[in-house]
Amino acid sequence: MSPDAHRSGVVDLDPKDPDARRQVDELLSLVAEVSGHPAMGEPSLLAWRAGTEADDLVHRDGTVDGYARLERHGTSVTVEVVVAPGRQEARRALLSAGVARASRPPTTEVRHWIYRHTPADDDAPLSLGFHVERDLLQLRAPLPLAVERPEVDRALVLRTFVPGTDEAAWLEVNNRAFAAHPEQGAWDLETLRRREGAPWFDPDGFVLVEVDGRLAGSCWTKVHRDHEPVLGEIYVISVDPAFQGRGLGRILAVAGLDWLTAHAEVGMLYVDRANDGALALYDSLGFVVDHVDRCYLLEPGRPGGAAGG
Numbered sequence: 001m002s003p004d005a006h007r008s009g010v011v012d013l014d015p016k017d018p019d020a021r022r023q024v025d026e027l028l029s030l031v032a033e034v035s036g037h038p039a040m041g042e043p044s045l046l047a048w049r050a051g052t053e054a055d056d057l058v059h060r061d062g063t064v065d066g067y068a069r070l071e072r073h074g075t076s077v078t079v080e081v082v083v084a085p086g087r088q089e090a091r092r093a094l095l096s097a098g099v100a101r102a103s104r105p106p107t108t109e110v111r112h113w114i115y116r117h118t119p120a121d122d123d124a125p126l127s128l129g130f131h132v133e134r135d136l137l138q139l140r141a142p143l144p145l146a147v148e149r150p151e152v153d154r155a156l157v158l159r160t161f162v163p164g165t166d167e168a169a170w171l172e173v174n175n176r177a178f179a180a181h182p183e184q185g186a187w188d189l190e191t192l193r194r195r196e197g198a199p200w201f202d203p204d205g206f207v208l209v210e211v212d213g214r215l216a217g218s219c220w221t222k223v224h225r226d227h228e229p230v231l232g233e234i235y236v237i238s239v240d241p242a243f244q245g246r247g248l249g250r251i252l253a254v255a256g257l258d259w260l261t262a263h264a265e266v267g268m269l270y271v272d273r274a275n276d277g278a279l280a281l282y283d284s285l286g287f288v289v290d291h292v293d294r295c296y297l298l299e300p301g302r303p304g305g306a307a308g309g
Helices: 018-035 042-049 090-102 119-127 169-177 189-196 250-260 275-282
Strands: 009-012 055-061 063-073 076-083 107-114 131-142 156-160 206-211 214-224 231-239 266-272 288-298
Touching: 009 090, 018 042, 018 055, 018 063, 018 076, 018 119, 018 266, 042 063, 055 090, 063 090, 090 107, 090 119, 107 119, 119 131, 119 288, 156 250, 169 189, 169 214, 169 231, 206 250, 214 250, 231 250, 250 275, 266 275
Parallel strands: 076 107, 231 266
Antiparallel strands: 009 055, 055 063, 063 076, 107 288, 131 266, 131 288, 156 206, 206 214, 214 231
16 A cells, blocks of 8 residues: 555545555546536546556545646646545645645646536636636437538548558548637647547548548437437537538538437537637527536746646
């Protein structure tokens, strides 16, 4: 057992301590069950389950009642914090310790997410020097869609993703479509392969559209069978900037949601609050806001961006 196992407060997670990892697993499951939302963002959850080492911290009060994971991507760090229900003092302590560690050079950006945001959630990150960067809205609509289906031009070819064949072309289009996106715009083959290896992955629900033999966009879906009601998510939808303005977004969204109708009761997706075009599209398809996930940004070294403890 790690010497830290009997200490209270924030300590490093010993990757060789199976009891500590078990307690973190139990905490992640508890928080997901109580909140109805994954305890962390998908990249962090996948990395944790794969055993990928990171700068991990835990908060102990007899047992582990909080966990923080620091994920670094170049000079950007995301600090994920998960605490047992009602343990807000543990959240603040973990966030403060995580930010202090993440803010060391060469870091230029530190991000922190609050899932199912409420106004009270702003207090801790704002007091540490963060500002609100963006709000991600989760939208939902009943399936099947009660809308008229768009006409598909004969020049368009709709087909499903072929693993082992389509990865390179899809990554190229995805990264162009999300070039300015902090999480989605820099995927590599390993990132994509990790999703393909997930239990939920189904290439039949991964719709591609081609124009003159060239990949122009896609709608990748995901079924949440452990949710009640079963949710069918538009996981990633993208259109190559060279093909925007042709109505491909609506065609792809409807095709993906029609496929999901056989597997889920409710359609779901995430969209940035600032994305007026996407919000107008999904409003026309019958989607409404279920909840908001908020991302905070801290820029160490800039005026007002220093982290406090």
